[in-house]
Amino acid sequence: MNYIKVKGLSKSYSDIKALKNLSIEIVWTIIPSIIVLLIGLYSYNIYDRMGGMKELNHNHEMMSSNTEKIWAGISQTSDNEIAINNLSIEVSAMQFAFLFNYPKGNFISGELHVPVDQKVSMKMESKDVIHAFWVPEFRIKQDIIPGQPTILNFTPTKVGKYPIICAELCGPYHGGMRASIIVEEESDYNEWFNKNKKPEVNL
Numbered sequence: 001m002n003y004i005k006v007k008g009l010s011k012s013y014s015d016i017k018a019l020k021n022l023s024i025e026i027v028w029t030i031i032p033s034i035i036v037l038l039i040g041l042y043s044y045n046i047y048d049r050m051g052g053m054k055e056l057n058h059n060h061e062m063m064s065s066n067t068e069k070i071w072a073g074i075s076q077t078s079d080n081e082i083a084i085n086n087l088s089i090e091v092s093a094m095q096f097a098f099l100f101n102y103p104k105g106n107f108i109s110g111e112l113h114v115p116v117d118q119k120v121s122m123k124m125e126s127k128d129v130i131h132a133f134w135v136p137e138f139r140i141k142q143d144i145i146p147g148q149p150t151i152l153n154f155t156p157t158k159v160g161k162y163p164i165i166c167a168e169l170c171g172p173y174h175g176g177m178r179a180s181i182i183v184e185e186e187s188d189y190n191e192w193f194n195k196n197k198k199p200e201v202n203l
């Protein structure tokens with residue numbers, strides 16, 4: 001019964017004249033090719049504007065050690081840029097959470113707060129297995145690897161709360177490894193920052 005059905009189907013397909021029409025084949029090949037090419041060029045341009053094509057610098061002032069090798073990242077920031085715009089955050093990933101360390105405020109947060117329209121520089125490292133920092137709304141994703149810091153820089157442009165999702169299968173509770181990024185007006189961010197910041201302890 002099934003055999004007859006399949007046979008009948010293949011026969012009706014071979015009868016379709018369009019499959020033998022060269023001009024239609026050319027049109028439906030060229031149009032998607034052009035669309036794909038344009039999407040590719042557009043994406044390349046955005047990735048370039050984000051700094052994705054910049055070479056990774058191996059001695060980064062933001063980092064604790066000058067000789068630390070940065071393995072991957074989107075948008076390397078020059079040391080100058082960091083000096084001017086110093087919103088640097090250290091991200092630790094572990095099974096099954098993200099932690100955001102604000103070295104300037106000497107505190108750690110489970111929520112990532114950033115001011116709108118300011119470039120954020122994040123250095124990320126995993127405490128155990130490979131995780132991935134993904135903010136679907138921002139279209140950014142970067143792996144977080146144990147022992148090999150990666151960099152992710154971005155400039156949020158819209159106030160709001162967005163999900164951060166681990167995009168690398170990292171264990172049984174991987175699906176629950178989520179956090180939030182809160183993009184807020186600079187005054188709100190400063191208020192939050194000042195409320196959380198701790199004085200440096202001199203030992």
Ligand SMILES: [Cu+2]
Pocket residue numbers: 094095096130131132166167168169170174177
């Ligand atoms: Cu994970």
